[in-house]
Amino acid sequence: MLQPGGAALLLILLIGLSACGRDELSFAVTADDILGEYRVNQVAAEAKYLDTSGKVAGRVGSLEPRDQGRAILRLVGLGVTPEQVSCMFSGNKAMQALAGLRAGQEVTVIGKVMSYNAKYGLRLSNCALDLEVKSGVGQATGAKPAQEEAPSLVPPVIGSAERAAISALVEIWSRAHNEKDMEAFQSLYAPRVEFYLQTYPRAHCVGVKQELLTVKHPDFYQESTEPSLIILANGQVRADFTKVVYQAGKSKSYQAYLILEKQAGRWQIVKESDLTTDGNRRKN
Numbered sequence: 001m002l003q004p005g006g007a008a009l010l011l012i013l014l015i016g017l018s019a020c021g022r023d024e025l026s027f028a029v030t031a032d033d034i035l036g037e038y039r040v041n042q043v044a045a046e047a048k049y050l051d052t053s054g055k056v057a058g059r060v061g062s063l064e065p066r067d068q069g070r071a072i073l074r075l076v077g078l079g080v081t082p083e084q085v086s087c088m089f090s091g092n093k094a095m096q097a098l099a100g101l102r103a104g105q106e107v108t109v110i111g112k113v114m115s116y117n118a119k120y121g122l123r124l125s126n127c128a129l130d131l132e133v134k135s136g137v138g139q140a141t142g143a144k145p146a147q148e149e150a151p152s153l154v155p156p157v158i159g160s161a162e163r164a165a166i167s168a169l170v171e172i173w174s175r176a177h178n179e180k181d182m183e184a185f186q187s188l189y190a191p192r193v194e195f196y197l198q199t200y201p202r203a204h205c206v207g208v209k210q211e212l213l214t215v216k217h218p219d220f221y222q223e224s225t226e227p228s229l230i231i232l233a234n235g236q237v238r239a240d241f242t243k244v245v246y247q248a249g250k251s252k253s254y255q256a257y258l259i260l261e262k263q264a265g266r267w268q269i270v271k272e273s274d275l276t277t278d279g280n281r282r283k284n
Contacts, residue, residue: 024053025053025054025055025110026049026052026053026054027048027049027052027054027055028054028055028057029054029055029056029057030056030057030058030077031056031057031058031059031075031076031077031084031085032058032077034049034056034085034122035077035083035085035121035122037049038083038116038122039083039118042116042118045116046116049113050113050114050115051112051113051114052112052113053110053111053112053113053126054110054111054113055108055109055110055130056075056085056087056108056109056111056122056124057106057107057108057109058075058076058077058085058106058107058109059075059076059077059104059105059106059107060073060074060075060076060101060102060103060104060105060106060107061074061075061076061084061103062074062103063098063101064230065230065231066228068090069090069091069092069095070088070089070090071088071089071090071094071095071098072086072087072088072089073086073087073089073098073101073109073127074086074087075087075107075109083118083120083121083122084120084121084122085109085121085122085123085124086120086121086122086123086124087109087111087124087127088111088123088124088125088126088127089127089128094127094128094129097128097129097131098129107129107130108129108130109124109127109128109129109130110127110128110129110130111124111125111126111127111128112124112125112126119279162237163229165267166227166229166237166239166260166267167226167227167229167239169188169260169267169269170224170227170239170241170258171224172184172188173185173188173258173269174222174223174224174243176188176209177209177213177220177221177222178220178221178222180210180213180214182206182209182210185205185206185209186202186206188268188269189202189205189206189268189269190202190261190263190268190269190270192270193205193269193270193271193272194259194270194271194272194273195208195271195272195273196272196273196274196277196278196281197273197277197278197281205272217247217248219246219247219248220245220246220247221245221246221247222243222244222245222246223243223244223246224241224242224243224244224256225241225242225243226241227239227240227241227258228240228241232259235261235262236259236260236261236270237259237260237261237267238257238258238259238260239257239258239259239260240255240256240257241256241257242254242255242256243256243274254274254275254276254277255274255275255276256273256274256275257271257272257273257274257275258271258272259271259272
């Protein structure tokens with residue numbers, strides 16, 4: 001079922017699709033509709049959409065710069081749904097097109113369907129903004145001009161020196177687990193830390209690490225990949241990476257992250273967690 005405003009979105013999409021030629025694009029849908037199809041029957045949806053290119057319309061959720069001139073645009077539906085459509089853009093021209101976007105703005109993305117995950121949603125590659133439809137969608141739904149709704153999503157660029165300093169901090173944090181270096185944790189953590197979705201003073205977080213590494217799992221060892229860094233709207237930096245934990249003769253991978261804030265002239269950890277823990281805590 002189309003969400004309110006979805007019919008107008010879909011009509012504009014279909015008009016644009018016919019103009020582009022069906023040899024090039026195979027579908028024109030809203031984010032709500034394509035995510036809904038995958039939720040109901042993933043096998044049927046993949047048979048219909050996988051490895052095909054088309055148009056997806058929705059609202060801008062977030063914009064996440066990546067290395068090497070790339071960025072991921074998170075597209076959300078008009079309805080309430082936990083999934084998103086993640087659209088990978090690359091190249092200077094694409095970056096310029098993304099520069100004027102605002103949170104909540106209605107846009108249409110052209111891209112190729114690569115994969116779907118029930119937790120994270122749909123992933124598109126080789127993406128581009130359909131600029132003609134972008135302006136038409138806002139007019140069709142009576143939306144106010146995007147400039148009046150929200151500030152720009154484009155965050156400042158992380159300089160090479162800051163990037164190196166933050167990457168080194170993440171490496172020190174990872175190595176501190178293997179060396180059981182409580183002084184390192186004491187130095188790295190801010191006075192208060194959101195520690196796996198609960199906020200504690202620094203001393204508590206260090207105490208948890210000490211118990212984990214010296215009492216519960218003295219054989220604990222971990223390796224971490226190079227972090228991907230994003231500047232958040234409040235000036236904090238989020239570092240995402242994969243950590244592989246070894247203990248009791250077994251290994252397990254986690255999609256982990258740290259959020260850092262500059263306090264008293266140096267970067268400190270204000271949040272630590274991983275996506276697995278986040279998901280489990282939110283279910284309870």
